[in-house]
Amino acid sequence: MPDGSRDSQGRDSQDSESHDREILGRDILAGLNGRVPAALAEAVTSLPLVDHHVHGCFTTAPxxxxxxxxxxxxxxxxxxxxxxxxxxxxxxxxxxxxxxxxxxxxxxxxxxxxxxxxxxPVDELDRRFLSPAGVDRWIIDTGFSTGAISSPAVMTERSGAPSSEILRLEQLAEQLIDRGASASSFADDFRAALQAAAPGIVGFKTIAAYRTGFDIEWSQPADAAVARAVAAWQAAATSGPARLTDPVIIAFLIHAAAALRLPIQFHVGFGDRDMDLHRSNPMLLLGLLRQSALAETPVMLLHCYPYHREAGYLAQAFNNVYFDVGLSVNYVGAQSRQIVAESLELAPFAKQLYSSDAFGLPELHLLGSVLWRRSMAQVLGDWVTQGDWAEADAIRVVEMIGAGNARRIYGV
Known part of the structure; x- marks a missing residue:
């Protein structure tokens, strides 16, 4: 809401939002019966988050x-x-x-x-649910967006938090083909398109998990091999829009993006049924992660369930690998405490991030924040009260995972 606007109860909008966040903060700790030390409780409930992987909201009422x-x-x-x-x-x-x-x-x-x-109305629902999430920056994947999903600008207006954008690699490749790029020029055209897009984005995303799975040859293909694969792709797509499923081209996209050293997000694990879940185990990315061409590029493993322990191992084993347990936290509901606890088992805390992966319903943007905050309060609160952790260390970890790591990696 603009400064000075009034809500339906006549309160100033900023006062209303602050009041709602305060109530929600207390509610997050309800039922924990003093298990969360006071300073940690304040840090968990008040921290401005960076949601490093999220989508817009529906523009019409479902x-x-x-x-x-x-x-x-x-x-x-x-x-x-x-x-x-x-x-x-x-x-x-x-x-x-x-x-x-x-x-x-x-x-x-x-x-x-x-x-x-x-x-x-839709805009009122967005304002009610987005602002109390306490997100200070949305990093938005617009690759699945249509006219039915709000733009980053609308997300910013309705939440009061700035937005940054992620570019989906497969979508860019498909757009080039649909615009008539030739097989022989595709590799150069794609690299040029990445360079042109880079100033306006903070990272890339791949949905290779859906298109090929991770059990493919990840070596960087020569441009001639890419041209042959594109020619075959074009020949097969004459009857409709181009949909990229060729592993040679997928591998090319990743290597081309990695050369720009911006973070690359990988969908991992839990998702729609048109993905073969067993082929999205991040351990199948070892052939890619061991290549020197990727060593300086941040690799972001998204949501990861049920492979969040494997993702934690990879984040420990490779300096450039990071992960989150977004999406899954919402979908397991009250069981989110266990998922968050398991995500904290192995990986260094500088390698973990917060995300909601909310899409469409503004409830999901709020839930991602609430369930993550409540789970962190429960898990770290227990460790502090048991004497396993110092409270100051628990607060540092909350701040790192909730915002600091994303700000460092994405430069926001």
């Missing part, structure tokens, strides 16, 4: 069916008549943490939740 599909990451199918996605770990988390944002008691019924949500 139907209830569309809403429930949006909280089912794995399947694009309509929800069967015998069930509701409100009866899922994420559905319960939405009713717990989203209901108070809508003026309802925590754990309100699905019917009451839906009625309250449906009564508000």
């Amino acid at each position: 139907t209830r069916s569309e809403f429930e599909q949006a909280i089912n990451e794995g399947s694009p199918d309509p929800i069967p008549s015998f069930m509701t996605m409100f009866d899922s770990p994420l559905g319960f988390a939405i009713r717990r943490w989203g209901a108070p944002v809508l003026g309802l008691p925590a754990h309100a019924s699905a019917e009451d939740y839906w009625a309250a949500r449906s009564a508000l």
Whole structure:
């Protein structure tokens, strides 16, 4: 909201947002029964986060069916008549943490939740859910965006937090082909397009996990091999839009992007059912990570579940590898404490980041923050009260993972 605007209860918008964050901060610690020391509690609940992998919100109001599909990451199918996605770990988390944002008691019924949500316009829903997340910077993947998803500029306007952009490599390659790039010029055209885009972005993303899996040949292909692969791709795509699934071209994209030394995000693990989950184990990236051409390029492993322990190993083994447990934290709901605890088992804390990977529903942008903060409070609070950690060290780690590491890596 612009400075000085008023909300529906007549309060100044900035005062309202501060008040809502204060209430939410107390709520995050509810039920922990003094397990979180005071200074750590303050750090966890008040830290301005950098969400290093996130998407925009829906620009039009979804139907209830569309809403429930949006909280089912794995399947694009309509929800069967015998069930509701409100009866899922994420559905319960939405009713717990989203209901108070809508003026309802925590754990309100699905019917009451839906009625309250449906009564508000999309822009008001975004403002109610985005601002209390306490995110100081959104790093947005726009590669899956259409007119139905809000732009970074809209995310900034409705949340009050600035946005930076990530460029999706496969999308850029497909755009070049759709615009008529030739097989012989594709390699040079793609490198030129990366150079042109680089000043306006903070990193790249690949969805190789969806297009080829990670069990491919990761050596840098010669331009002649790329030209042959592009020619075959073009020949197969004459009947519709080009969809890149060729492993030679995928490997080329990664190496071309790595040459610019900007961070490259890799979708890892949990995702839609059109991905072969077992082929997205990050251990299958060893053939890529061992190459000297990647050594100076930050490799960002996203969300990672159920391979977050493997990701932690890789973050320890390679100086340029980082990871998060975004997305999965939302989808496991109350079990997020265990996922966060497991992510802290092995990797150095300078190699971990916060993300929500929220897409479409603004509830997910808030939930990512709430569940991560609450999980960190529980896990680190226990370690401090048991005497395993000093409170000052726990606060430093929260600040590193929640914001500091992302600011260093992305330069924001």
